Structure formats: structure tokens, C-alpha cells
Amino acid sequence: xxxxxxxxxxxxxxxxxxxxxxxxxxxxxxxxxxxxxxxxxxxxxxxxxxxxxxxxxxxxxxxxxxxxxxxxxxxxxxxxxxxxxxxxxxxxxxx
Numbered sequence: 001x002x003x004x005x006x007x008x009x010x011x012x013x014x015x016x017x018x019x020x021x022x023x024x025x026x027x028x029x030x031x032x033x034x035x036x037x038x039x040x041x042x043x044x045x046x047x048x049x050x051x052x053x054x055x056x057x058x059x060x061x062x063x064x065x066x067x068x069x070x071x072x073x074x075x076x077x078x079x080x081x082x083x084x085x086x087x088x089x090x091x092x093x094x095x
Contacts, residue, residue, distance in 0.1 A: 014038045017046070 020027050020039045037049045
């Protein structure tokens with residue numbers, strides 16, 4: 001029996017590194033059709049390949065909307081701030 005077939009079929013969604021490199025297009029297709037794919041090195045899980053959409057979802061939105069929501073949820077949102085202003089010397093511009 002082919003060693004590659006035994007290694008990749010032993011556990012569904014698990015790939016030895018050399019197989020993942022050699023069959024990268026298939027690996028990417030399986031991520032989309034079957035879900036996360038594990039890549040092993042020396043028999044240990046080293047990385048898990050996921051879709052970009054799943055990665056963004058796991059990372060969370062890194063948008064200004066998250067900051068706006070946090071500020072709006074703050075009990076101090078209506079607090080007036082007095083920002084001290086200091087006079088700074090102005091430099092002459094030489095042309």
C-alpha cells in the first residue's frame with residue numbers, strides 16, 4: 001500500500017507536512033469543503049489550516065465599530081473632559 005495514502009487517510013483532516021506541501025491545492029479545497037485541516041510534523045499537530053473567513057471571525061472585528069461600541073457602553077460616556085492646553089512656541093519658517 002502507498003505510504004502517502006496510509007498517512008493521509010489514517011485520520012481525516014490530518015496531513016503530514018510533505019503531503020500538505022505536495023498537494024497544497026487539494027488541502028485548500030478540503031479546508032473549504034470539510035473544515036479545518038491539521039498538518040503534522042513528526043507525528044505532532046503543528047498547524048491547523050482554516051479559511052480566511054474563519055480566521056477573521058476568530059480574530060474578531062478589528063474595526064472602529066468595536067471601539068465605538070465599547071465607548072458607548074461605558075458608564076462614563078457622558079463625562080465632560082477638560083483637556084489642558086499649553087502654549088507652544090512657534091518656529092519661524094525659512095524658505
